[in-house]
Amino acid sequence: MRSLAAAPLWGLWFAFLALPFSGLEGSLRIGLACALVVGAARLAGVALRAEAVAPRVAKGRETVAELWESFLRGMRDKRVAPFVLLGIMALPWWLGRYETDVLVVAGIYVMLALGLNVVVGFAGLLDLGYVAFYAVGAYSYALLNTWLGLPFWPALLGGAALSAAFGILLGIPVLRLRGDYLAIVTLGFGEIIRIVLNNWDDVTRGPNGILGIGRPLLGEFRLSQPMHFFYLVLALCLFTIFIVNRLNRSRIGRAWAAMREDESAAECMGVDLVHAKLTAFAFGASWAGLAGVVFAAKQTFVSPESFSFFESVIILCMVVLGGMGSVPGVILGALILIILPEMLREITFFRPMLLGGALVLMMALRPQGFLEARGLRLAEGALPPEMREKAERTGR
Amino acid sequence: MLTQQIVNGIVVGSVYALIALGYTLVYGILQLINFAHGEIYMMGAYVGIAVLAVLGAMGVTEQSLAISILLVFLVPMVYCAAYGVTLERVAYRPLRRAPRLSPLISAIGMSIFLQNYVQVAQGARERAFPNLLHLGSFELMGAHVSGLQVFILAAALAMMAGLQVFIHKTRLGRAMRATALDRTMASLVGVDVNRVIAMTFAIGSILAAVAGVMVGMYYGVVNHYIGFVAGIKAFTAAVLGGIGNVTGALLGGFLLALLESFWAGYVSAVYKDVFAFAVLIVVLIFRPEGILGGSAAETDRS
Numbered sequence: 001m002r003s004l005a006a007a008p009l010w011g012l013w014f015a016f017l018a019l020p021f022s023g024l025e026g027s028l029r030i031g032l033a034c035a036l037v038v039g040a041a042r043l044a045g046v047a048l049r050a051e052a053v054a055p056r057v058a059k060g061r062e063t064v065a066e067l068w069e070s071f072l073r074g075m076r077d078k079r080v081a082p083f084v085l086l087g088i089m090a091l092p093w094w095l096g097r098y099e100t101d102v103l104v105v106a107g108i109y110v111m112l113a114l115g116l117n118v119v120v121g122f123a124g125l126l127d128l129g130y131v132a133f134y135a136v137g138a139y140s141y142a143l144l145n146t147w148l149g150l151p152f153w154p155a156l157l158g159g160a161a162l163s164a165a166f167g168i169l170l171g172i173p174v175l176r177l178r179g180d181y182l183a184i185v186t187l188g189f190g191e192i193i194r195i196v197l198n199n200w201d202d203v204t205r206g207p208n209g210i211l212g213i214g215r216p217l218l219g220e221f222r223l224s225q226p227m228h229f230f231y232l233v234l235a236l237c238l239f240t241i242f243i244v245n246r247l248n249r250s251r252i253g254r255a256w257a258a259m260r261e262d263e264s265a266a267e268c269m270g271v272d273l274v275h276a277k278l279t280a281f282a283f284g285a286s287w288a289g290l291a292g293v294v295f296a297a298k299q300t301f302v303s304p305e306s307f308s309f310f311e312s313v314i315i316l317c318m319v320v321l322g323g324m325g326s327v328p329g330v331i332l333g334a335l336i337l338i339i340l341p342e343m344l345r346e347i348t349f350f351r352p353m354l355l356g357g358a359l360v361l362m363m364a365l366r367p368q369g370f371l372e373a374r375g376l377r378l379a380e381g382a383l384p385p386e387m388r389e390k391a392e393r394t395g396r
Numbered sequence: 397m398l399t400q401q402i403v404n405g406i407v408v409g410s411v412y413a414l415i416a417l418g419y420t421l422v423y424g425i426l427q428l429i430n431f432a433h434g435e436i437y438m439m440g441a442y443v444g445i446a447v448l449a450v451l452g453a454m455g456v457t458e459q460s461l462a463i464s465i466l467l468v469f470l471v472p473m474v475y476c477a478a479y480g481v482t483l484e485r486v487a488y489r490p491l492r493r494a495p496r497l498s499p500l501i502s503a504i505g506m507s508i509f510l511q512n513y514v515q516v517a518q519g520a521r522e523r524a525f526p527n528l529l530h531l532g533s534f535e536l537m538g539a540h541v542s543g544l545q546v547f548i549l550a551a552a553l554a555m556m557a558g559l560q561v562f563i564h565k566t567r568l569g570r571a572m573r574a575t576a577l578d579r580t581m582a583s584l585v586g587v588d589v590n591r592v593i594a595m596t597f598a599i600g601s602i603l604a605a606v607a608g609v610m611v612g613m614y615y616g617v618v619n620h621y622i623g624f625v626a627g628i629k630a631f632t633a634a635v636l637g638g639i640g641n642v643t644g645a646l647l648g649g650f651l652l653a654l655l656e657s658f659w660a661g662y663v664s665a666v667y668k669d670v671f672a673f674a675v676l677i678v679v680l681i682f683r684p685e686g687i688l689g690g691s692a693a694e695t696d697r698s
Contacts, residue, residue, distance in 0.1 A: 359508070363499070
């Protein structure tokens with residue numbers, strides 16, 4: 001009960017903090033909301049820990065986890081998966097043009113988030129300039145297509161390769177750096193790319209962007225409708241999921257996991273850190289490049305505005321909220337973060353604020369994300385209990 | 397032209413140095429990059445505007461300039477200290493034992509949250525920062541120097557001197573140094589580590605508040621976005637001088653601003669920010685420990 005008494009104090013404190021920004025009335029409202037939220041959270045904390053409730057909560061949690069597991073197993077089942085896929089493929093016939101377009105955007109973000117997940121989730125390297133590689137892909141197609149008339153399909157490969165090259169280029173200088181330095185350097189790199197795109201008028205046409213980018217051709221057929229792009233993006237997403245799952249279970253995937261948990265230990269066990277880091281950057285970047293080419297072809301227009309730092313943050317949110325390292329989690333994160341704001345138009349204005357707050361809350365309450373990553377895990381009973389506890393506290 | 401660039405560089409450098417101190421103090425104790433520090437600086441400038449609005453409405457500004465100047469610095473200092481302490485309490489303290497990526501992500505979240513809170517509450521447009529000081533200007537070896545520039549440099553130097561005295565002469569400063577050296581050991585000999593960490597955030601934020609108010613006065617306008625670039629530049633300054641090192645932050649701040657001023661004056665004003673990022677990357681490749689730092693910057697102490 002003592003902890004409950006703190007709620008009004010928190011409310012008062014936040015009202016005080018908000019005063020110069022939100023005015024008297026606004027700050028009082030914020031203070032009241034804070035007091036209520038803190039009070040409710042404390043109350044819920046007390047209630048959930050109560051002896052009568054705690055076992056039931058644990059059991060409920062287990063049931064949900066089991067249901068989810070069986071759902072995932074069902075999705076992977078060879079008898080069910082084709083029908084699920086057919087269901088997804090039927091979506092654009094059932095949805096309208098606009099909804100299909102939203103799904104195309106969501107699909108592009110699924111690719112981006114899965115790519116970033118390789119860098120952040122698998123290899124544990126925090127990349128805050130991921131959008132730079134997306135920009136490289138988009139602009140390389142935009143420029144090569146409008147100048148030289150390069151068609152879409154070779155550009156898809158070229159954009160991915162060029163982005164991968166940029167990824168290695170960025171990777172080399174930061175090889176020796178700790179995680180937090182890496183974050184800042186990648187952030188700076190992303191800004192450099194954006195500023196150059198914005199100011200190199202002769203080539204990129206600056207803030208005006210590049211217009212009239214060609215649509216992809218499939219033989220004689222020109223992909224132009226949202227529905228066409230839906231199938232293109234769906235195919236690319238499936239391809240991405242396949243490759244990313246394979247990567248995670250491959251030799252390099254295990255090297256990434258080892259590096260993520262403890263660099264020094266991984267190095268002692270023979271992991272080539274330079275190779276592991278550079279391949280992570282290259283793989284992650286190449287997917288952003290791929291997504292960038294698709295984005296440019298879908299929009300037929302690119303401008304530096306689409307590649308701001310906040311875009312990197314959104315993709316990072318998809319990975320972090322969904323569950324770092326978990327492929328279904330990251331897909332879920334990307335779908336939620338794109339589709340939810342479309343459904344709740346009123347929150348668009350508050351979206352950046354909500355995302356920032358969600359990152360903080362998630363780290364405090366559930367750092368593993370909605371869906372915890374599976375795969376390499378300490379086997380049950382492989383460690384004595386006290387070491388196990390420590391391992392669980394400090395890592396995955 | 398040359399002396400003018402130097403004058404401009406020194407003035408901007410004093411601002412960078414003040415913000416860089418906040419990064420360095422926190423890094424010295426927690427080995428954590430406080431991503432949201434730039435936002436604290438931005439919020440300091442906004443609180444300054446709010447104070448000026450209230451003072452103007454009450455008619456204090458006309459009656460007593462001295463009180464107005466005092467309040468326009470003091471209130472943002474108090475507020476930013478409160479923001480800094482709350483930031484640590486809400487976003488960092490719960491994660492002190494978490495994997496290294498967690499506090500970093502939390503810090504980015506906090507930075508995004510604060511920046512957009514200010515945008516939502518205050519609007520995305522630039523806000524004018526009313527000028528209180530009409531100090532005139534003079535010529536110095538061909539350079540145009542305004543009284544405000546002299547005032548900014550003097551105020552910044554005073555804050556830095558105050559910080560040095562605090563760290564080296566007071567009991568709490570000693571506790572801070574002890575905590576920076578070895579947190580566990582410090583807590584064993586009776587230092588209240590949580591209090592020291594909170595104090596560190598408060599002090600860094602007070603310096604940032606002063607920087608924010610001075611930048612508001614200097615440029616006359618602020619927006620919710622100024623914390624982002626200033627934060628990265630101040631961080632670059634801190635790394636350049638040697639992160640965790642107080643003298644290094646000062647050196648890095650002035651050095652970076654001077655280099656940037658020359659770059660903007662003689663090479664390209666458009667790519668000024670690119671130059672600062674490039675400096676950061678080059679320093680991290682060739683000398684990650686900075687000018688004054690030991691080799692500790694690179695090693696993992698967590």
